[in-house]
Amino acid sequence: MSPTLTHIALHVSDLEASKAFYQAFCGLEVCHERHDGGKTILWLAEKGREHEFILVLIPGGPGRPQSEKDFSHQGYALESREAVDAIAEKAEREGCLLWPPRQEAYPVGYYCGLRDPDGNAVEFSYGQPLGPGAEG
The missing domain is CATH 3.10.180.10 (2,3-Dihydroxybiphenyl 1,2-Dioxygenase, domain 1)
Structure with a gap:
């Protein structure tokens, strides 16, 4: 197994x-x-x-502020580009937007990034080859 x-x-x-x-x-x-x-x-x-x-x-963790060159992250797929934009707008209002929405070549797709309270990067994407919005 x-x-x-x-x-x-x-x-x-x-x-x-x-x-x-x-x-x-x-x-x-x-x-x-x-x-x-x-x-x-x-x-x-x-x-x-x-x-x-x-x-x-x-x-009880120490926090994890990532450097600009550390792209470690969790990735969450969304159902549309509009959903990515909505998450980014909400994050901007709450002061935790890390990467504004951007389009990259396949397989990266359209994405934005947020920082969680400990400094971990969290990505929201559309158009990657997995999850909602996956290309067939």
Whole structure:
């Protein structure tokens, strides 16, 4: 059997701020809450995908400000260019827009980037070869 990617865990400095960001921008919902040694650990997932892939938020992290040349990121696919623009506009208003919307050659597509409360880059795209908007 081949391994299956099931989750990514992030150590976050402010659990509530990170939870709010991933709910507001990524549409993730808390699907499990675990208490371990006085800490609350949250599992977040897209509705209906709670058994496929989750984002784990672990409190007590140091933050992760990325340099301009560090393109590490999480990627979320959206259904249209307009949806990418809407996320970018919301992020601009809330002060967390990292990369304004731009079009790149296939397979990158149309995308923008945000910074989560810890400084992690989060990309929203349309037209990549996976997820909503995938080219056939």
